Structures are given as C-alpha cells and as structure tokens.
Amino acid sequence: MASSENNILLKVEDLKMHFPIYKGLIRRQVGAVHAVDGISFDVMRGETLGLVGESGCGKSTTGRAILQLYKPTAGKIVFDGTNLVSLKSEDMRLMRRKMQMIFQDPYASLNPRMTVGEIVGEPLLVHNIASGREVDEQVAHLLEIVKLNPSFSTRYPHEFSGGQRQRIGIARSLALHPSFIVCDEPISALDVSIQAQVVNLLEELQEQFNLTYLFIAHDLSMVRHISNRIAVMYLGVIVELADRDTLYEKPLHPYSQALLSAVPIPDPFAESKHKRTILQGDVPSPVNPPSGCRFRTRCPIAESVCAESRPEFRELNPGHFVACHFADRFL
Amino acid sequence: MSENTLLRLEDLKLHFQTTKGVVQAVDGVNFSLGYNEAVVVLGESGCGKSSLAKAILRLLPRNVASYSGKVFLNGTDIMAYDDEEFRRNVRWVMMSLVPQAAMNSLNPVLKVGDQVAEPLMTHHGIKKEEALQTARTMFQHVGVPEAFLDRYAFELSGGMRQRVAIAMALVTSPALVVLDEPTSALDVLTQANIFNVLKRLKHELETSFILITHDIATSSELADRVAVMYAGQIVEVGDAKSFFTAPLHPYSKKLMASVPRLRGDQEPEFITGSPPSLLNLPTGCRFRDRCPAAFGRCSEEPPVTVIDQRLVKCWLFN
Numbered sequence: 001m002a003s004s005e006n007n008i009l010l011k012v013e014d015l016k017m018h019f020p021i022y023k024g025l026i027r028r029q030v031g032a033v034h035a036v037d038g039i040s041f042d043v044m045r046g047e048t049l050g051l052v053g054e055s056g057c058g059k060s061t062t063g064r065a066i067l068q069l070y071k072p073t074a075g076k077i078v079f080d081g082t083n084l085v086s087l088k089s090e091d092m093r094l095m096r097r098k099m100q101m102i103f104q105d106p107y108a109s110l111n112p113r114m115t116v117g118e119i120v121g122e123p124l125l126v127h128n129i130a131s132g133r134e135v136d137e138q139v140a141h142l143l144e145i146v147k148l149n150p151s152f153s154t155r156y157p158h159e160f161s162g163g164q165r166q167r168i169g170i171a172r173s174l175a176l177h178p179s180f181i182v183c184d185e186p187i188s189a190l191d192v193s194i195q196a197q198v199v200n201l202l203e204e205l206q207e208q209f210n211l212t213y214l215f216i217a218h219d220l221s222m223v224r225h226i227s228n229r230i231a232v233m234y235l236g237v238i239v240e241l242a243d244r245d246t247l248y249e250k251p252l253h254p255y256s257q258a259l260l261s262a263v264p265i266p267d268p269f270a271e272s273k274h275k276r277t278i279l280q281g282d283v284p285s286p287v288n289p290p291s292g293c294r295f296r297t298r299c300p301i302a303e304s305v306c307a308e309s310r311p312e313f314r315e316l317n318p319g320h321f322v323a324c325h326f327a328d329r330f331l
Numbered sequence: 332m333s334e335n336t337l338l339r340l341e342d343l344k345l346h347f348q349t350t351k352g353v354v355q356a357v358d359g360v361n362f363s364l365g366y367n368e369a370v371v372v373l374g375e376s377g378c379g380k381s382s383l384a385k386a387i388l389r390l391l392p393r394n395v396a397s398y399s400g401k402v403f404l405n406g407t408d409i410m411a412y413d414d415e416e417f418r419r420n421v422r423w424v425m426m427s428l429v430p431q432a433a434m435n436s437l438n439p440v441l442k443v444g445d446q447v448a449e450p451l452m453t454h455h456g457i458k459k460e461e462a463l464q465t466a467r468t469m470f471q472h473v474g475v476p477e478a479f480l481d482r483y484a485f486e487l488s489g490g491m492r493q494r495v496a497i498a499m500a501l502v503t504s505p506a507l508v509v510l511d512e513p514t515s516a517l518d519v520l521t522q523a524n525i526f527n528v529l530k531r532l533k534h535e536l537e538t539s540f541i542l543i544t545h546d547i548a549t550s551s552e553l554a555d556r557v558a559v560m561y562a563g564q565i566v567e568v569g570d571a572k573s574f575f576t577a578p579l580h581p582y583s584k585k586l587m588a589s590v591p592r593l594r595g596d597q598e599p600e601f602i603t604g605s606p607p608s609l610l611n612l613p614t615g616c617r618f619r620d621r622c623p624a625a626f627g628r629c630s631e632e633p634p635v636t637v638i639d640q641r642l643v644k645c646w647l648f649n
C-alpha cells in the first residue's frame with residue numbers, strides 16, 4: 001500500500017492533550033482536563049477532512065495540537081513524513097510555514113491596531129521571506145486572491161464586515177504558501193449568505209493551490225458541502241470516521257445518528273418530516289470522563305459492557321471507522 | 332383591528348444619530364402578531380433586526396435621532412405611554428426580551444436563581460422567598476435542574492446559560508417574548524434542545540414569540556409566520572408553511588437558497604454584494620442592486636401587495 005501511504009499528508013497517532021488543573025498556594029496538580037484523549041486519523045493530500053462535534057468536545061484543541069500550538073501530552077503527529085512532536089523549535093518554525101490556521105472569530109482574531117496590509121504581510125516579515133516593496137506587492141496579490149480590493153491594505157479591521165474580515169484572515173494564512181490549513185469554525189460567526197461565500201472561496205483556493213484542509217465545524221449541513229471525509233468527535237475521542245456520503249446516509253455510531261437527526265431542515269413542509277431524536281443532558285465533564293464508552297451516559301442503546309470496556313475504534317467497512325460495541329447492528 | 336391581535340406595529344421607525352450621519356435602522360415597519368403565535372423575523376446581519384427588538388421594547392440607546400410610529404398592544408397604543416407608564420405596564424410585565432448574546436451577559440457575581448427572581452422583585456414588588464419559588468418553577472419549564480439555582484453563570488454551559496436567560500424573560504409571565512438570535516452561537520444539539528424548550532413553552536404557557544434570527548433552518552421549527560427584513564424594512568410577511576415552501580420576494584428566495592442542505596446535491600448559493608448602508612439608502616427598491624429580477628420600475632419605491640393573505644413589497648407582484 002505504498003501509494004496510499006504516499007497520499008497521506010498528515011498522520012495523527014494516539015494524540016492526547018491533557019490540561020493540568022492546579023489548586024492551592026503551592027499549585028498542586030489536582031487533576032486534568034482530558035480535552036483530547038487518544039485519537040488517530042489520517043488526512044490525505046488535497047482532501048478536506050471535516051471534524052464535527054458539540055461545543056467543548058476537543059475540536060479546537062485537536063487543531064491546535066496538530067499545529068504544535070500546544071505541546072501534546074502524548075502521541076505522534078506525522079506531517080509529510082516528519083514527526084512534529086520531536087522536532088527542534090527551529091525546524092518546527094520552518095515546518096510551520098506549511099501549516100496554517102484560520103480562526104473562528106473574525107472579530108477577535110485580527111489585531112485592531114494593525115492595518116490590513118500589516119496583518120496580511122506580517123508572516124512574510126516574520127519568516128524573512130520578503131521585505132520592503134516586495135511585501136506590498138505580495139499583500140496586494142494575496143488580497144486579490146481572496147477577492148478583496150488591494151486598496152484595502154491601508155485600512156483597519158474594524159472598517160470591514162465579518163465576511164470581509166474572514167477573507168483578510170484567509171489572505172494572511174495563504175501568505176507563506178502553506179499546503180495544509182486548519183480551518184477552525186471559519187464560518188460559525190457569519191450570516192448564512194456570507195457563509196456560502198466564504199466556503200466557496202475556500203473551495204476555489206483549495207483547487208488553485210492544491211491545499212489540504214482540516215475543517216472544524218459544528219454545522220453539519222455546511223460541513224457536508226466542503227468535506228470529502230468526516231470525523232465525529234465526542235468528549236475528546238473520535239467516535240466515527242467515514243467518507244461524507246456514507247456518514248450522512250448510514251451513520252453507525254449512536255452519537256453520529258443523534259447529531260444528524262438534530263439538524264433542522266429549512267423547509268420542513270416541503271421535505272418529508274424526519275424523526276428527530278434529541279439527546280438529553282449535557283456532555284459530561286472532560287475532567288472525569290465516564291469509564292468505558294464516553295457516550296454511555298447519553299446513549300439510547302447502552303448496555304452494561306459499555307461502562308466496563310472502552311470500545312475500540314475499528315474499521316467496520318473499508319474506510320469506515322467506528323468506536324461502538326454494537327455498531328454492527330446498524331450495518 | 333382583528334380580535335386576536337396581540338401586537339401590531341404601524342410605520343415603526345428608529346433612527347440613530349452617528350458622526351457619519353443618521354442610521355435608518357428601523358424604517359417604517361408594519362406587521363402584527365396574534366395570541367400564542369410565533370413570528371420569525373429573518374434577515375442578514377445589519378438589516379436592523381436587533382434595532383427592531385429595541386424599538387418594540389423601547390430599550391433605546393442614547394443616540395436616538397428619531398423614534399416614531401404606533402405600537403398597539405392588546406389594542407392600546409403603547410407609544411403614547413410615557414416612560415414611567417411603559418415600565419409599569421409593558422416592559423417585563425406584558426413583554427420581555429432575551430437580548431442577543433444574553434447567555435454571555437448574565438451577572439457573574441449573582442447566583443443565577445437570584446437573577447431569574449429579580450424581575451419579579453423589582454417589577455412586581457414580590458418578596459424574595461416567593462420570587463425564588465417562581466424562579467424554581469421557571470427553571471423546570473426551561474429544563475434547568477433546580478440545583479442550578481444556587482450556581483453562578485460561569486459554572487454553566489452555553490446552552491444552560493441560554494435557558495437561564497429565557498427563564499429570566501419568562502418569569503413575569505409576559506404575553507410576548509422577543510428573542511434576539513437565541514441560538515446562533517450554539518451547536519446543533521444545544522440549538523435543538525432550546526427550540527424544544529420554546530415549543531413546549533408556547534404550548535404550556537401560551538406565550539407569543541417574536542424570534543429574530545438569521546438561522547433559517549432552525550427557525551422553521553417554531554415559526555407560525557415569517558417576516559423578512561431588509562435594509563430596515565419588512566419586505567415579506569406570510570404564514571410559515573407557504574413561506575418555507577415557496578417564498579415570494581426575490582430576497583427571500585435568495586435567503587432560502589443560501590441555506591446548506593443535509594440531503595440532496597443542491598449547492599448553497601450566496602447573495603452577491605451586501606445590504607446597503609443604512610446611512611444613505613438607495614431610492615426605489617432597496618434590494619435593487621442585488622436583485623436578479625430587477626427591472627425599470629424598481630427605481631421607484633415598490634408598494635406592498637397582498638396575495639392570499641401574504642404581504643410582499645416588490646414590483647413583480649403589482
């Protein structure tokens with residue numbers, strides 16, 4: 001399978017990210033937030049892998065750990081054949097050019113005291129890629145790529161709408177010609193009509209520059225339109241991973257099923273009424289996650305074995321992974 | 332006025348004074364709402380939805396340039412009330428607001444139970460014990476465990492905080508609750524849970540709702556009627572079923588087409604351009620420069636046409 005190994009741009013192996021909790025004057029560690037607790041997946045060159053799940057399930061932490069914005073507690077992150085976890089900081093700095101991130105909040109993620117030109121051009125200066133007039137030229141080009149007027153470069157972020165700010169963030173992330181971008185809910189804070197605009201732009205850029213995306217979102221309808229494959233996360237673990245159509249048409253994990261059935265449809269009178277099973281209760285605390293299967297406290301089909309042993313993340317059909325003792329039932 | 336009209340807005344306007352000029356945020360809004368009815372107000376951000384909520388509840392910022400029109404509540408024009416009468420008879424009594432981002436604006440140093448009880452004590456002079464008892468009942472209605480009465484906002488998840496904000500708006504048993512983007516910041520499961528709560532409240536407490544949102548798919552769960560807002564005005568109003576099945580106004584059609592689908596191959600479309608600045612509005616139809624169907628007459632202001640009890644402000648229907 002050498003050729004398919006070759007197609008893998010990013011390989012995440014048993015990644016864990018625990019945040020220690022300290023208490024008291026001497027800051028004794030009393031526990032840890034198990035934000036990401038042993039996840040494995042591959043991202044293929046040129047694909048978009050969607051990562052979905054409820055708020056707080058560890059999506060952003062996964063994205064940040066991949067980019068080494070956090071030092072993972074355990075696990076391997078192999079990017080283009082190199083394990084990032086063991087890289088020295090100078091090597092990581094070079095590697096970081098190839099890996100970028102687009103953030104959720106277009107209002108908070110741009111420095112309000114910098115001009116658009118400074119924001120977009122900053123990575124070029126930091127990485128000593130260009131200087132002086134070259135920077136201005138590249139900034140103008142980058143703004144054109146994201147369909148913004150190059151004359152905007154002298155203006156400040158507050159003068160722009162949410163959709164325009166998100167484009168500024170995208171232009172900045174493209175400055176170093178990355179091959180991989182983590183898009184952390186890039187559209188959640190935007191209006192529907194602008195969401196479609198930004199998603200279309202991301203798709204065009206992907207084709208133009210052969211980009212690979214990890215696309216984090218909680219909106220399952222929009223994620224479906226941009227992703228080739230989708231991973232569903234719950235309380236720090238991936239419970240299901242499959243190609244887009246399989247996941248939407250035949251989800252095997254009870255959590256994915258619940259998540260999909262909760263998605264509202266815009267014209268309920270035109271489409272046939274679908275039955276909605278809405279999960280009750282909240283996601284348990286990641287400080288003391290449930291034993292065995294993480295989902296068992298809300299799972300409609302849980303049995304006693306679910307409290308005793310953690311279900312293995314297994315490949316039930318080619319390319320279709322699921323972590324549930326009873327997923328075979330839904331085959 | 333029809334017997335079962337709870338609220339009727341006539342030519343409601345709210346303009347703000349800024350250094351750049353006058354922002355015509357709400358610019359002649361007309362619509363009405365029945366008892367135990369939910370009307371959804373849809374529109375892109377910046378088209379004046381939150382300002383409409385403020386205008387209805389008379390929660391005005393300092394820089395108001397003008398505020399006019401009629402607001403009939405149970406047949407009485409409450410715009411004629413002075414501020415004292417409005418506070419005594421209307422706000423928190425007959426109608427209340429769950430403001431945009433309410434879940435992030437709960438008081439961090441007060442227990443959430445005390446916060447929910449507060450409107451009863453300040454607006455109805457009810458004693459703390461009794462107010463807390465009502466707050467407890469409200470917690471049950473919105474599905475927050477009673478034990479949470481003694482907790483602080485930061486100890487609650489986003490979805491729980493939003494329920495607390497809804498409980499606070501409901502505690503005085505108003506006939507009408509205005510909700511401004513109640514679920515936009517939440518994930519699908521939490522959204523679905525909140526909407527279930529709202530549906531139940533509508534049934535159990537017979538509350539009427541004005542639900543302001545840009546989230547079309549979610550809103551379709553609760554809507555009896557839909558009003559579409561564009562550049563400070565309502566461009567279409569009609570019953571939810573007809574609207575969601577076949578919207579009339581070109582803007583409504585574009586909005587519907589921009590919603591991504593869970594099934595089917597239809598790609599979401601986007602609306603090119605953005606809504607006009609409310610500082611200097613174009614003459615004629617305000618949607619004209621983005622409208623695929625625009626024609627010669629659209630340079631004049633379109634009239635409102637009534638078709639099968641649906642209202643639409645567009646020349647195509649005249």
Ligand SMILES: Nc1ncnc2c1ncn2[C@@H]1O[C@H](COP(=O)(O)OP(=O)(O)OP(=O)(O)O)[C@@H](O)[C@H]1O
Binds near residue numbers: 034056057058286
């Ligand atoms: N720096 C940190 N220190 C301690 N705990 C953290 C830290 N960052 C995240 N967490 C916790 O880790 C868990 C996962 O957080 P994360 O931000 O990854 O969730 P998410 O899936 O991105 O959620 P959302 O959809 O709300 O963005 C949460 O319980 C969060 O409170």
Ligand SMILES: Nc1ncnc2c1ncn2[C@@H]1O[C@H](COP(=O)(O)OP(=O)(O)O)[C@@H](O)[C@H]1O
Binds near residue numbers: 356377378381382392
């Ligand atoms: N207090 C205010 N002063 C000046 N302009 C305002 C004020 N409040 C809102 N606006 C402006 O009015 C317009 C409509 O705003 P808003 O009602 O918040 O829209 P929506 O809720 O539909 O997003 C926007 O252009 C906004 O910037």
Ligand code: SF4
Binds near residue numbers: 254255
């Ligand atoms: S392993 Fe058990 S609790 Fe977990 S999802 Fe499967 S059935 Fe439910």
Ligand code: SF4
Binds near residue numbers: 620629
């Ligand atoms: S009046 Fe004209 S421009 Fe306005 S929505 Fe109708 S067709 Fe389009």
Ligand SMILES: [Mg+2]
Binds near residue numbers: 059060061184
């Ligand atoms: Mg996140």
Ligand SMILES: [Mg+2]
Binds near residue numbers: 431
């Ligand atoms: Mg608003």
